[in-house]
Amino acid sequence: MNVSFAKKSSPYPHWEYSNPEFDSLIRIVPERGGLITEWRSEGKELLYFDLERFLDKDKSVRGGIPILFPICGDLSEGYLVGGKKYFLKQHGFARDLPWSICLTKDNLGITLKLIDSNDSRSSFPFSFTLQMDVYLKEKSLEILVKIYNQSQDSMPFCFGLHPYFKVSNLQKIKIDGLPGKCIDQTNMKVTNASDQIRILDKGVDFLSYPACSIKLFDFLSRNVIELIHQEPMDTNVIWTNPPRQMVCLEPWTSPRNSLVTGDRKLEIKPEEYIELFTTFKHDSF
Numbered sequence: 001m002n003v004s005f006a007k008k009s010s011p012y013p014h015w016e017y018s019n020p021e022f023d024s025l026i027r028i029v030p031e032r033g034g035l036i037t038e039w040r041s042e043g044k045e046l047l048y049f050d051l052e053r054f055l056d057k058d059k060s061v062r063g064g065i066p067i068l069f070p071i072c073g074d075l076s077e078g079y080l081v082g083g084k085k086y087f088l089k090q091h092g093f094a095r096d097l098p099w100s101i102c103l104t105k106d107n108l109g110i111t112l113k114l115i116d117s118n119d120s121r122s123s124f125p126f127s128f129t130l131q132m133d134v135y136l137k138e139k140s141l142e143i144l145v146k147i148y149n150q151s152q153d154s155m156p157f158c159f160g161l162h163p164y165f166k167v168s169n170l171q172k173i174k175i176d177g178l179p180g181k182c183i184d185q186t187n188m189k190v191t192n193a194s195d196q197i198r199i200l201d202k203g204v205d206f207l208s209y210p211a212c213s214i215k216l217f218d219f220l221s222r223n224v225i226e227l228i229h230q231e232p233m234d235t236n237v238i239w240t241n242p243p244r245q246m247v248c249l250e251p252w253t254s255p256r257n258s259l260v261t262g263d264r265k266l267e268i269k270p271e272e273y274i275e276l277f278t279t280f281k282h283d284s285f
Helices: 051-053 192-196
Strands: 002-009 012-017 025-029 036-039 080-083 085-086 098-102 109-115 126-138 140-149 156-157 165-166 171-174 183-184 189-192 205-208 214-218 223-228 234-239 244-253 266-268 273-284
Touching: 002 205, 012 036, 012 109, 012 126, 025 109, 025 126, 183 192, 189 192, 192 205, 214 244, 223 244, 266 273
Parallel strands: none
Antiparallel strands: 002 012, 012 025, 025 036, 080 085, 098 109, 109 126, 126 140, 140 273, 156 266, 165 244, 171 214, 183 189, 183 205, 205 234, 214 223, 223 273, 234 244
16 A cells, blocks of 8 residues: 655644545644644545644644543543542643654554653553554544553543534534434533534534434535444534534543543553544545
């Protein structure tokens, strides 16, 4: 397979992995939280990415595929480990720390890796290795996550991805595959998913537990993005932030605050690991 993997400097420093056969590529900035900034499939750029905001390191990123770990959402009241309270910022620290990058062993994708540090242990007192293998396939992006607990105690965590998908017009899209009910995360009340879909252009932030894949249809570009869930990474958040013309289809393992409530909280025993899978597919209609 004629793939290319190279470090580039324009339009910003990044690594590029491309497959000319599929006219596809991804761009990654490992130093900025292992961030995938661009995904091109069949020559079409699918991700929304605010470059101006990205270049201002004092601001949070708006675009690409940020990585959420060891929590998704917020944890305002902190959590207890061994009788001591720890606090984590919104979506955890993984999206802010530098990662390493290399080719996968089969050269079919890239491997991003984050290892615990003094910075991480100050808010999350565990030794771990977080590895994310990203495979650029024809019309799809397949992601395999391995989280190793190298501590002497069980390690609680949540993991998620926060992909920003570009749309032509928030009033000209459709989302299929959602269950009837969802949780509006602005007030944490149960509501109808159909009511949320009707106000995508006003701004939404809701969580659901789909039984099947979710599809995002853009009627102007004729693109369709499909998020294929695999348990336990089958919690879904949909977020819009107008006037930005984008929709976030976010696969999470657990809802916000789960390290405190225990709701779908995951734990890895000492010296063990867990694997998580998710796939994004692209097509035209």
